[in-house]
Amino acid sequence: MQSRFFxxxxxxxxxxxxxxxxxxxxxAPQERTFRIEAGQFAYSSSEIKVNxxxxxxxxxxxxxxxxxxxxxxxxxxxxxxxxxTKTLSFxxxxxxxxxxxxxxxxxxxxxxxxxxxxxxxxxxFYRSIGLSIIAIIGFLKFPRRPVLITAH
Amino acid sequence: MKRSELLSRIFITVAVLxxxxxxxxxxxxxxxxxxxxxxxxxxxxxxxxxxxxxxLFLKLTSDDVVHGFAVGQMDMQSVDVLPGKVSNVTLTFDxxxxxxxxxxxxxxxxxxxxxxxxxxxxxxxxxxxxxxxAAEPLYVTLGLDIDAPHDALVIPRSQPSAIxxxxxxxxxxxDLSTDYYRAYSPYQVFDELPNTSLTESQSWDVVAYIxxxxxxxxSLSDGQQLYAQNCAAxxxxxxxxxxxxxxxxxxxxxSSMQTMAGADQMTMQTPVDxxxxxxxxxASPALLQGKILRGGMGTGMPMWGSIFTEEQIWDLxxxxxxFQFDYHRGEAQ
Amino acid sequence: MELTRLPFLKSALKSRYSQLAVFIVMLVGYIFVxxxxxxxxxxxxxxxSIVFVWIAWWAILILVAVPFFGRGxxxxxxxxxxxxxxxxxxxxxxxxxxxxWLNLRWPKFxxxxxxQNISFLLLALFSxxxxxxxxxxxxxxxxMLFAAIGLxxxxxxxxxxxxxxxxxxxxxxxxQTAPIELRIKxxxxxxxxxxxxxxxxxxxxxxxxxxxxxxxxxxxxxxxxCPWDVFPGGLTKNTYCxxxxxxxxxxxxxxxxxxxxxxxxxxxxxSTRLDEAFKAFIMLGSAMIxxxxxxxxxxxFKDAAYNVGTSAWFIYATIxxxxxxxxxxxxxxxxxxxxSRPFAKHPFGAPIGRGVGVRKFASLxxxxxxxxxxxxxxxSLSFVLTNATYILASLSDPLGLGWNLFGTANAVxxxxxxxxxxxxxxxxxxxxxxxxxxxxxKAANEVKVSSVPxxxxxxxxxxxxxxxxx
Numbered sequence: 001m002q003s004r005f006f007x008x009x010x011x012x013x014x015x016x017x018x019x020x021x022x023x024x025x026x027x028a029p030q031e032r033t034f035r036i037e038a039g040q041f042a043y044s045s046s047e048i049k050v051n052x053x054x055x056x057x058x059x060x061x062x063x064x065x066x067x068x069x070x071x072x073x074x075x076x077x078x079x080x081x082x083x084x085t086k087t088l089s090f091x092x093x094x095x096x097x098x099x100x101x102x103x104x105x106x107x108x109x110x111x112x113x114x115x116x117x118x119x120x121x122x123x124x125f126y127r128s129i130g131l132s133i134i135a136i137i138g139f140l141k142f143p144r145r146p147v148l149i150t151a152h
Numbered sequence: 153m154k155r156s157e158l159l160s161r162i163f164i165t166v167a168v169l170x171x172x173x174x175x176x177x178x179x180x181x182x183x184x185x186x187x188x189x190x191x192x193x194x195x196x197x198x199x200x201x202x203x204x205x206x207x208l209f210l211k212l213t214s215d216d217v218v219h220g221f222a223v224g225q226m227d228m229q230s231v232d233v234l235p236g237k238v239s240n241v242t243l244t245f246d247x248x249x250x251x252x253x254x255x256x257x258x259x260x261x262x263x264x265x266x267x268x269x270x271x272x273x274x275x276x277x278x279x280x281x282x283x284x285x286a287a288e289p290l291y292v293t294l295g296l297d298i299d300a301p302h303d304a305l306v307i308p309r310s311q312p313s314a315i316x317x318x319x320x321x322x323x324x325x326x327d328l329s330t331d332y333y334r335a336y337s338p339y340q341v342f343d344e345l346p347n348t349s350l351t352e353s354q355s356w357d358v359v360a361y362i363x364x365x366x367x368x369x370x371s372l373s374d375g376q377q378l379y380a381q382n383c384a385a386x387x388x389x390x391x392x393x394x395x396x397x398x399x400x401x402x403x404x405x406x407s408s409m410q411t412m413a414g415a416d417q418m419t420m421q422t423p424v425d426x427x428x429x430x431x432x433x434x435a436s437p438a439l440l441q442g443k444i445l446r447g448g449m450g451t452g453m454p455m456w457g458s459i460f461t462e463e464q465i466w467d468l469x470x471x472x473x474x475f476q477f478d479y480h481r482g483e484a485q
Numbered sequence: 486m487e488l489t490r491l492p493f494l495k496s497a498l499k500s501r502y503s504q505l506a507v508f509i510v511m512l513v514g515y516i517f518v519x520x521x522x523x524x525x526x527x528x529x530x531x532x533x534s535i536v537f538v539w540i541a542w543w544a545i546l547i548l549v550a551v552p553f554f555g556r557g558x559x560x561x562x563x564x565x566x567x568x569x570x571x572x573x574x575x576x577x578x579x580x581x582x583x584x585x586w587l588n589l590r591w592p593k594f595x596x597x598x599x600x601q602n603i604s605f606l607l608l609a610l611f612s613x614x615x616x617x618x619x620x621x622x623x624x625x626x627x628x629m630l631f632a633a634i635g636l637x638x639x640x641x642x643x644x645x646x647x648x649x650x651x652x653x654x655x656x657x658x659x660x661q662t663a664p665i666e667l668r669i670k671x672x673x674x675x676x677x678x679x680x681x682x683x684x685x686x687x688x689x690x691x692x693x694x695x696x697x698x699x700x701x702x703x704x705x706x707x708x709x710x711c712p713w714d715v716f717p718g719g720l721t722k723n724t725y726c727x728x729x730x731x732x733x734x735x736x737x738x739x740x741x742x743x744x745x746x747x748x749x750x751x752x753x754x755x756s757t758r759l760d761e762a763f764k765a766f767i768m769l770g771s772a773m774i775x776x777x778x779x780x781x782x783x784x785x786f787k788d789a790a791y792n793v794g795t796s797a798w799f800i801y802a803t804i805x806x807x808x809x810x811x812x813x814x815x816x817x818x819x820x821x822x823x824x825s826r827p828f829a830k831h832p833f834g835a836p837i838g839r840g841v842g843v844r845k846f847a848s849l850x851x852x853x854x855x856x857x858x859x860x861x862x863x864x865s866l867s868f869v870l871t872n873a874t875y876i877l878a879s880l881s882d883p884l885g886l887g888w889n890l891f892g893t894a895n896a897v898x899x900x901x902x903x904x905x906x907x908x909x910x911x912x913x914x915x916x917x918x919x920x921x922x923x924x925x926x927k928a929a930n931e932v933k934v935s936s937v938p939x940x941x942x943x944x945x946x947x948x949x950x951x952x953x954x955x
Binding site: 018039041042043044046047070072073075094096097098099101103105108109110111112113114115116122123124125127128129131132135136139140 | 904
């Protein structure tokens with residue numbers, strides 16, 4: 001009986017960690033401009049951080065061949081030829097960690113030309129750590145209780 | 153042997169031979185023109201035969217990065233040649249001759265070496281020269297040495313304004329003709345201005361006005377587009393000689409030439425800074441035309457003679473001077 | 486639940502024609518993929534071979550086939566077929582009584598998966614080139630086909646699949662987690678079975694179905710001995726059963742079944758073999774390294790991984806091997822040896838290394854099997870969802886000749902489901918952690934040690950993987 005109660009408690013805690021809205025400290029939105037140089041097969045400034053609500057301007061400068069920049073999650077993109085800087089402007093209204101990647105085939109390692117955009121906290125990273133800790137505590141506290149996963 | 157076994161063996165043999173043969177067959181029957189960066193060989197093939205007056209069908213594909221295709225001095229929209237994709241192009245040449253096709257999207261330091269030729273044969277339908285190259289360019293007529301130093305001895309303290317120059321020039325006996333503008337550098341014109349009460353900066357404003365009156369907004373915007381596509385990667389988007397390849401050019405020295413034949417005595421140079429008044433105000437349009445037509449002879453500056461039309465080169469030159477002259481300040485709006 | 490009770494499934498598995506039809510389609514496809522790699526466009530992301538092998542096939546393999554069907558891919562894989570047909574001298578007929586090729590036994594000292602570990606690592610170290618260069622993919626696929634043929638000429642059975650295939654090694658390892666298995670129904674039947682035709686081959690042992698009482702299976706006469714060199718009667722785990730279904734056809738007593746079972750049933754009895762333990766580390770380590778190198782934002786790593794032969798690549802390869810053979814197993818060994826004695830008696834200060842033998846070490850690595858599988862699922866989700874649209878384009882123009890067979894040749898590259906990627910990866914990794922913790926408890930129970938260090942080890946590696954992916 002007691003173990004069932006704790007199981008329920010852990011499941012509840014897991015649900016809270018997985019779905020509860022993330023606490024955000026309100027920060028006044030700013031306009032931020034990043035100059036990102038794209039060359040085979042990396043972005044220089046491959047990690048950019050902004051706060052939720054910021055207006056982000058990404059100036060894309062290609063330094064060898066035609067490259068692009070596609071932001072996962074926001075699903076927006078630009079492409080730039082060498083010598084022709086292009087700017088991508090958007091409001092970072094989705095919090096979390098996103099990959100941005102080249103969307104113009106630029107050679108062999110093109111599919112792996114990747115950078116990271118962090119909008120506020122890495123929400124899913126913290127959620128998953130929370131879930132992992134709950135799971136681990138559950139296992140360590142009740143090492144031999146029957147679990148739902150395998151019946152036998 | 154049982155019949156089922158025999159039939160299976162026959163079927164497998166046919167299927168395997170078909171899987172090998174069918175792709176090879178269609179592949180061998182589809183001739184493609186492959187584009188690769190110049191370091192890896194450029195266009196393959198790089199010589200194409202055609203007949204005057206007959207359409208030429210080309211299938212172009214890129215084997216590495218984004219390239220583009222256009223034929224020099226021809227009124228055509230450039231065609232993107234994308235990696236792994238096939239672009240179809242149909243060309244018709246009116247006159248026989250040797251045409252240059254080239255890559256239109258920057259694909260590295262040696263992008264401009266990605267060129268090939270189309271040999272168009274046939275009897276000329278009229279007696280005009282095949283290509284406009286046949287006419288002697290202005291710098292040759294004028295006998296300019298385009299490699300000689302051409303510094304301006306005096307430069308303006310601030311950017312000359314064409315609009316204030318226009319007001320000042322109203323009562324001056326100045327020559328606004330194209331022939332005059334093309335043959336002289338802004339410094340020479342400044343130097344030869346009639347001796348008046350104008351201050352030095354006012355005189356430069358008048359020169360700016362002369363340059364402006366020899367171009368149009370349309371020319372400037374065409375020139376700007378040509379500049380962005382063909383020049384900015386080295387000379388910089390703001391003309392300051394600091395384009396994305398500028399450092400690579402200076403650093404590469406002769407190394408980037410090694411793959412190209414017949415490039416023995418070349419040394420790459422840092423691209424020219426068009427915002428430098430000493431250099432730009434000392435250069436006449438005819439001199440710049442010469443440099444663009446002929447190229448930098450091993451400095452890394454391509455030769456554009458077989459690519460741009462004469463009109464395109466004049467548009468481009470007009471745009472280059474806009475790094476020196478202000479055509480808009482004081483405009484009534 | 487016994488799937489072979491379903492009449493439709495059973496007759497499909499027993500018939501040679503249904504399997505042959507699948508095999509021919511797969512073989513033709515495989516040959517076409519090799520050719521597309523060799524003559525198609527050299528642009529990886531648009532070449533049919535790259536897109537179909539490393540995006541489509543890989544997605545099906547790691548997200549569907551392995552987790553749900555175990556060695557299901559091996560059941561339809563075309564690589565061993567030409568060799569096996571030549572070895573048998575027949576496609577449908579029973580094999581000759583006298584072997585027509587060398588038919589050697591596989592050398593005893595290689596009867597483990599170390600060669601598979603090495604072959605996987607060889608591909609893994611060159612993976613950046615392999616994954617992006619169609620020619621190389623074509624050559625490697627062709628080389629595997631010819632290696633399988635060659636080994637079939639020299640050795641008996643499917644030596645390539647069992648001992649060399651770089652893919653087969655990890656499929657076998659992870660197939661233990663799959664909810665599907667091939668097992669015998671009644672042990673007693675096998676004990677008294679005359680000649681064991683499922684292992685030795687019906688024609689070799691002179692089996693005559695008509696003389697059996699009652700005559701059970703008309704197919705048995707044509708059956709040949711297990712190509713995977715496994716005696717079905719002794720099967721306790723999926724690792725080395727290739728699901729070729731031959732024993733189902735051969736068994737004169739109809740004693741072979743395909744069962745549906747709980748996930749990870751095989752992991753309850755941990756393996757004590759070091760080659761399998763290191764396979765687990767190899768797979769766990771490669772998933773983490775790829776997540777960092779291929780999907781991370783660090784261009785220098787990608788350059789090092791791609792420029793094979795340069796000093797940067799040698800450093801990359803050294804680090805790669807060090808992580809797999811030293812850091813991950815060393816850390817694991819350190820953690821379990823620190824707590825190898827019963828917790829209550831010696832909480833701290835147990836002398837390092839005492840009490841941790843190969844048996845304990847290998848048994849406890851069982852926990853890393855579900856963990857590694859879910860690492861690969863999480864890694865592949867990102868790679869596959871991002872690049873799935875390439876499949877559409879290359880399907881319409883497989884040879885890069887400008888065709889548009891299905892009207893999708895100009896499909897624009899567009900990552901799919903980017904907004905649910907992070908939650909899906911979280912689910913996979915946290916789920917994998919829970920799964921491996923559960924497995925660790927069972928394994929620790931078997932060897933009578935505490936599961937805590939193993940669970941903590943899994944937790945730390947999961948944190949690293951989460952940090953790399955999210």
